[in-house]
Amino acid sequence: MRFRSYMDEALAEARAAGARGEVPVGAVIVSPSGAVVARAGNRTRELSDPTAHAEVLALRAACAEAGSDRLPGHDLYVTLEPCPMCAAAISFARLARVYYGASDPKSGGVEQGPRVFSHPQCHHVPELYDGIAAKESAALLQEFFRERRT
Numbered sequence: 001m002r003f004r005s006y007m008d009e010a011l012a013e014a015r016a017a018g019a020r021g022e023v024p025v026g027a028v029i030v031s032p033s034g035a036v037v038a039r040a041g042n043r044t045r046e047l048s049d050p051t052a053h054a055e056v057l058a059l060r061a062a063c064a065e066a067g068s069d070r071l072p073g074h075d076l077y078v079t080l081e082p083c084p085m086c087a088a089a090i091s092f093a094r095l096a097r098v099y100y101g102a103s104d105p106k107s108g109g110v111e112q113g114p115r116v117f118s119h120p121q122c123h124h125v126p127e128l129y130d131g132i133a134a135k136e137s138a139a140l141l142q143e144f145f146r147e148r149r150t
């Protein structure tokens with residue numbers, strides 16, 4: 001089976017989040033059969049909820065749909081390196097693979113900061129693939145924060 005990236009769908013969610021005035025980060029979760037079971041963008045402002053990151057919202061929707069707090073065999077595509085909170089949630093959900101776009105030196109928790117998946121207390125480590133459409137993902141964020149500052 002040929003590898004198919006779902007990062008375009010995640011980028012579409014990121015753009016939609018930006019259009020709502022949210023930090024433009026998007027995520028989709030794909031089932032083992034290749035179906036998109038959840039898609040989400042950041043909604044922290046809209047929901048007045050600091051935990052409403054794209055990954056968390058996608059995990060909640062996919063788990064509700066599956067009727068389970070675990071999603072074995074599922075993949076997550078997210079436009080930005082997950083923060084420590086999201087990395088922990090990804091581990092709890094037992095996701096098989098995480099594909100992410102841009103690195104996040106400021107708030108990332110995978111390859112920097114607490115490096116959640118390398119921590120001995122992390123009981124499930126997904127396969128990690130970084131740098132997928134990293135340029136597009138980073139450009140969205142840069143544009144968003146540039147517009148905020150002016």
Ligand SMILES: [Zn+2]
Nearest residue numbers: 053082083086
């Ligand atoms: Zn997060």
